[in-house]
Amino acid sequence: MSWEKIVRKVTPYVPGEQPKDKNIIKLNTNECPYPPAPGVRKLLDNIKYEDMRLYPDPEASVLVDALSDYYNVPKDQIFVGVGSDDVLSMAYLTFFNSDKPLLFPDITYSFYDVWAELYKVPYKKIPLNDDFKINFEDYYEENQPNGGVIIANPNAPVGISEPVSELEKLIQHNRNSVVIIDEAYIDFGGESALPLIEKYENVLVVQTFSKSRAMAGMRIGYAFGSKKLIKYMQDAKFSFNSYTMNRPSLELGVAAIEDDKYFKDTCAKIVATRERVKKELSGLGFTFPDSKANFIFAKHERVSGEELFLALKEKGIYVRHWSADRIADYLRITIGTDEEMDKLIAFLKEYLA
């Protein structure tokens, strides 16, 4: 029927599998292996059931206030959404409306081109170098006029963290379009670009509760930017859905922020496990970029990525694998608990022997 002719037809992003079997060692979607802060548990008992009949606060004030206090950023420079995917999606819709291309690395979060396709934003992928690092000069506007830039730092799925000084130079060369720094993995050893929002009004720094704050199941993301930038995003968001964050997400989000010691301890534990696993993987013949994220992007000297991915899956250990040319030999392995990683290493040892 002809109604189909005007449908927006897209090929969606495919997230990592979410198996229902609890026995699976799940190292495939970069979740935190530890539970959220204990305050979250406590607050769950106190959620006011009677208030659920009422709409949530459309301004998400309690959560914005908590983020404002924690990061020392004024409230009108903070945007919150249903996970950082929602925040990034709204940023695309708001800022990338040029006929010039949006720029991002050829190897990065694979949602970046999906959003561009959804909103019909022209885009250009810039190859990472052979070490999977970003060639920053390729993004300088004098070389190729552009309609925006999005950089994940640390970059996914490679895990490399780039210095903020390089990001700042990129921004200085891109004052005519919005530059997004996606910091989903920043809390595991990277350097945040947050201070740059004070100097450059076209910079958006995006973070999430899904990784370091162990709240993927609650869908909470946030962004920092100039007052002007955030106001434009709010206008688009309030033209999309007045109430995106439900009551529990607002309240539990606050509880997660309040326990800073737990947050820092959790990140430190994951970093310690990551560094230990790096050594073990090296010993087994793997190579990998130096990850500052909660995952390792590793390639074995002999065995293909696909073979290892399937062997691990067979054993009930899920990691992530892509078939794209440059990365087909790699596995992205989320850092789990020490016990989970021991099982992974033990299996690999046996399999590779």
Added chain:
Amino acid sequence: MSWEKIVRKVTPYVPGEQPKDKNIIKLNTNECPYPPAPGVRKLLDNIKYEDMRLYPDPEASVLVDALSDYYNVPKDQIFVGVGSDDVLSMAYLTFFNSDKPLLFPDITYSFYDVWAELYKVPYKKIPLNDDFKINFEDYYEENQPNGGVIIANPNAPVGISEPVSELEKLIQHNRNSVVIIDEAYIDFGGESALPLIEKYENVLVVQTFSKSRAMAGMRIGYAFGSKKLIKYMQDAKFSFNSYTMNRPSLELGVAAIEDDKYFKDTCAKIVATRERVKKELSGLGFTFPDSKANFIFAKHERVSGEELFLALKEKGIYVRHWSADRIADYLRITIGTDEEMDKLIAFLKEYLA
């Protein structure tokens, strides 16, 4: 700076006020005056805190299954989202990509033109007749080729419910674009168009948990349509954000559906209060269309809508008022508890005397 030139600039929808003062009688956003089903309270105690570190099921299976059972609609004909606003917003993005105008009434849910502006969808408002009823023939495609139709039934803010036979005729005359029936208020006495999805593959029927199921604070909306229609929406949704519904919303949504007796009793109580309040308002000199929703759209014979709105607000009773020409003399009054409505009536009696 020139980055602003390519920003999508929009004027957002303004939702009704969400006052923090608990003493206010809140009859301004059509929430349910009763709490959600008791099963929701019980389930809150059992939400697995440890699982919050994990992403929710992107397919929202438990909720889709529950809706499928309750409405007897196959799972692949159901779409769920963050309130019906999210569902409608995704439907606009997916289906309304024509250079012909989207059609909807001049007086209806005021988000319809906001979404059109956001996505740059051309649109045309068709006047309701003098009794605030829809002139269905104005929407027949032979009269004006169109890029889609959206009708709220019962229509907001007037409350009138149109017969499904009229909606079906409209659909028969509009096979070349998607027709959305927004049934946010259907459970208070209207006739659902749900059976039409079996006969017409271009029809989307949208409902919500925010009104009759007393879950506005949880943000749950859903839609029914042909398998083909729903697949297109899913593709767009999975290109926007893989995980829109968080863990509590999925679980608590199921609990709300399971208690059908509570649901029906709640709707019946609201309908009984509405019918009583109609009589009281008539006695005080108000006129109103015959509402089949959980609100009454009423105009007083002497006193202006704005004056009454402000007087009620001063007294701590919030209702909704718009300044648009045709409806400036009307108040939209949500049906609260009997006690709340008694306070409203008592105040109006005194004020109008």
